[in-house]
Structure formats: structure tokens, C-alpha cells
Amino acid sequence: MSHRNPLLFSSAALLFLLAWFGGLIDGEVSNDFSHCLDFFYNKTPPTGTSEGYTPICQCYRNRYRFATLYHSQNRSPLFSAYILSLADGKRPKPKWMYEPQLAFSSASREMIPFDTTVDQNVMESQAVLQDYKDSNFSKGHLNPSSHQSTMEDREATFTLTNIVPQRVGSNSGPWRQLENKVLGRFKAFCKGPMYVITGVMPYKSETHRINNRVSVPEYMWSAYCCPSYGSDLPDDMRPFFPTSAAVGRNDPSSGEAIVPVNATATQSVEGYDVKQMPLETLEVILAQRLNAPVSLFDGNCKK
Numbered sequence: 001m002s003h004r005n006p007l008l009f010s011s012a013a014l015l016f017l018l019a020w021f022g023g024l025i026d027g028e029v030s031n032d033f034s035h036c037l038d039f040f041y042n043k044t045p046p047t048g049t050s051e052g053y054t055p056i057c058q059c060y061r062n063r064y065r066f067a068t069l070y071h072s073q074n075r076s077p078l079f080s081a082y083i084l085s086l087a088d089g090k091r092p093k094p095k096w097m098y099e100p101q102l103a104f105s106s107a108s109r110e111m112i113p114f115d116t117t118v119d120q121n122v123m124e125s126q127a128v129l130q131d132y133k134d135s136n137f138s139k140g141h142l143n144p145s146s147h148q149s150t151m152e153d154r155e156a157t158f159t160l161t162n163i164v165p166q167r168v169g170s171n172s173g174p175w176r177q178l179e180n181k182v183l184g185r186f187k188a189f190c191k192g193p194m195y196v197i198t199g200v201m202p203y204k205s206e207t208h209r210i211n212n213r214v215s216v217p218e219y220m221w222s223a224y225c226c227p228s229y230g231s232d233l234p235d236d237m238r239p240f241f242p243t244s245a246a247v248g249r250n251d252p253s254s255g256e257a258i259v260p261v262n263a264t265a266t267q268s269v270e271g272y273d274v275k276q277m278p279l280e281t282l283e284v285i286l287a288q289r290l291n292a293p294v295s296l297f298d299g300n301c302k303k
Contacts, residue, residue, distance in 0.1 A: 033057060036064040039081045041195040041225045044298035046081075053078065056099060059109045060156035066143045070161050072102055074207070074215035075127040079199030080142035080162050084186050084224070085149035092151055096139075097159040102126050111159045127160045127214045135210040140166025140220070142198040144179050164200050165216045167250055170272040175220060175248045178274045182224060185240060192228030197296055201247075201289060219258060220248040221286070223279055225301035243301045245282035248274040258285060 036057035037043035045055075045067070056068045058080075066082035096114050100107035103121035118128050132139055143162050145154040166175070186194045200217030202208075208216040223245035233241060249259045252271025259275045279301070283294040 031055070033067050036067045039064075039067045039083055039195070040298075041227070041301055042298040046079075046197060046294075046296045054102065056102075056161055057109075058099075058111065058156060058159060058162065060097075060111055060159075061152050062110070063152070065148075065153055065156035066162070068142070068161055070099075070102070070126075071215070072125045074209075075125075075131070075213055076164055076200070076215040076217075077142055077161060079197055081195070081197045082143045082147065084147045084183070084194040084196050085153070086183075086187060087146055087154065088149055089151055089154075091145050092155050092158070094158050095155060096129055098122055098126055098128070099159065099161045102161070111156070111161075127163065129160070131211045131214045132165070135165065136167075137165035137210055137216065138168045138171045139163045140171050140175075142200075143196075146179060147183060147196065164220075165210050165214055166220065167252075167272060169252075169270075170220065170248055170250050174272050174274040178222065178246050178248065178276070182222070182244075185237070185244075186224075186226065189229050189233060189237060189241065190226045191230060192226070195225040195297065195301075196222065197224075198222040200250075201286070204289065217250050218254055220250055221282060222246055222248075223282055223296050225279075225297040227301050227303045239278070240276075243279040243297065244276065245279045245296075246274050246276045247282065247285065248272065 033040070033045045033055045037045070040046070054070045054072060056070050057064045058066050058068055066080055068080045069078045070076075071078060097111040098114060100112050100122075101109060102125040103119060114129055118130075122128065139160070141157055141162060142164065143157050145157045148154045148157060182196070199221055201219040201221060202215055203218045208218075210216060224243065226242050229241045247259050249261075249272050252261075259273050261271055262273050279296065283296060286294040
């Protein structure tokens with residue numbers, strides 16, 4: 001890969017993370033993100049190519065819409081990267097899709113809607129709709145439809161390669177509130193593009209799965225980079241520019257070292273708290289999990 005600096009994961013960290021995910025895979029959609037570098041600040045991805053992880057330039061209707069780093073054996077993305085934009089219409093009716101190149105290397109680069117029958121190669125390479133049936137988990141977007149502008153851009157987010165098992169209390173509660181806050185900051189204060197990377201932290205000690213197939217994250221995390229913003233920021237907004245980050249609980253029984261539980265939260269969201277933090281704090285948390293330095297945005301999003 002030609003764009004290797006800065007790396008999100010060193011070789012040692014990747015091996016550590018692979019222990020969570022359970023091994024390597026053979027197939028790859030691509031060796032790098034070279035076809036969709038525009039979704040990363042300064043065209044620099046936060047990670048290099050590594051065995052076991054598949055960089056996907058998510059293509060829908062002959063256009064790249066966002067980028068995802070995917071692990072086929074665990075049928076779950078590690079992160080999705082995108083440029084935030086204001087939606088120009090209502091949320092589209094979900095038309096769930098899959099990535100054919102994960103199953104067949106010579107297949108079309110276009111994501112394809114699920115049919116009534118699913119090929120065995122597709123089932124082995126990625127999550128399918130049946131995995132989420134009766135699982136008590138919702139389909140959690142890493143790149144949310146509400147952060148995309150055109151109908152086609154929003155439709156493209158409904159691929160299961162952009163989805164993780166997320167508890168309903170998180171997805172429809174504090175995590176959605178965070179997505180709305182980020183959208184509001186972009187609309188009010190960004191004078192240029194906002195680059196967003198949203199990902200997951202798998203459980204540290206063991207792998208949790210739904211249907212014995214799809215890896216369940218213990219935490220969700222997200223960070224953004226808005227290098228161009230107004231000089232007249234209100235004082236209460238200054239800590240959130242040019243970067244900000246957050247970690248959200250996806251398991252009410254997790255410890256409180258990363259995200260404390262708000263004892264005054266309503267019953268509907270109790271245990272699914274989201275903690276906003278500086279980008280550097282998130283990178284420290286990820287580094288502790290990975291046992292390696294972490295850098296999500298080139299030059300810490302400095303122009």
C-alpha cells in the first residue's frame with residue numbers, strides 16, 4: 001500500500017486485535033483503499049493493509065460512497081470512514097445489500113440487494129439478514145444514513161458490511177443523540193468537509209457473537225475532523241473543533257473504566273451511555289486496547 005503514514009495499527013497491534021477476531025482470511029476485495037482515499041483526511045487512511053482485514057471501497061450505482069475495513073471471518077466491520085453531508089430527504093426504506101467481491105473475487109464491485117436465497121459463499125464471507133433475526137440486536141450503522149446527502153448515498157449505507165450488532169437501547173438512544181449532535185455541529189460551524197471515522201471495540205477477553213457468526217462489539221466509537229471552521233466559535237463549542245470523539249457502551253454489564261454509567265439515566269437508555277472526549281483521549285483508549293500507538297487523522301487534523 002502506498003499510503004502507510006500514519007498507521008493506525010502496528011504489526012504487533014494487529015496480531016493482538018486478530019486474537020479478538022479469531023484468525024485470518026484469504027480473500028480480499030482490495031489490498032488497500034487506493035480507489036477511495038477521498039474519504040480520509042489528507043487522503044491518508046488510519047490503517048495499513050493487513051492480513052485478515054479487507055479494505056472495501058463501498059460502491060453503489062457506479063460510485064464510491066464511503067470506505068470500510070472489514071473482517072470476513074467475524075462478519076463485521078472494524079470501522080467505516082465517510083464525509084458527512086446534510087440529508088436532502090427522508091430516510092430511505094431499507095433495502096439491505098451485501099458485498100459480492102467478498103464471496104467471489106471476480107464479481108462486480110457493486111453492492112447487491114439480498115435475494116430470497118443466499119449463496120453459501122456469501123454466507124461464509126459476510127453477515128446475512130438471517131444472522132440478525134431473533135438476535136435481540138439491531139442493525140447498527142457505522143456510516144449512518146442520516147449523515148449522507150442524496151438518496152443514493154443514503155441507500156448505500158444499508159449494506160451489512162457497514163453494520164454491527166448494536167443494542168436497541170444504544171442505537172435508538174444515546175448513540176443516535178450523538179449522531180445528531182455531530183450533524184448539528186457540522187451544519188452550524190464547519191466551513192468545509194467533515195471527515196468521520198466510526199468503529200467498534202470488540203470484547204477484550206473473548207469474542208461475543210450472534211448466531212455464532214457475527215462479532216458483537218463491547219463499545220462503539222466515533223471521531224471527526226473538521227479542519228475548516230468559523231473563527232467565531234462559541235466558547236462552549238471550542239473543545240469540539242477541529243476534532244472530537246466519543247465512546248458508547250453497547251453492553252450495560254461492561255465495567256465503567258472507559259464509559260461510566262449515568263445513574264440518573266432513564267430506564268430506556270440505562271447502561272448505554274456515551275462519553276464525549278478529545279480525539280487524543282480516544283486514541284489513548286484504543287492504544288491501550290491495541291498495545292500500540294494510534295493516530296486516526298493525519299497530523300491530528302491540522303491544516
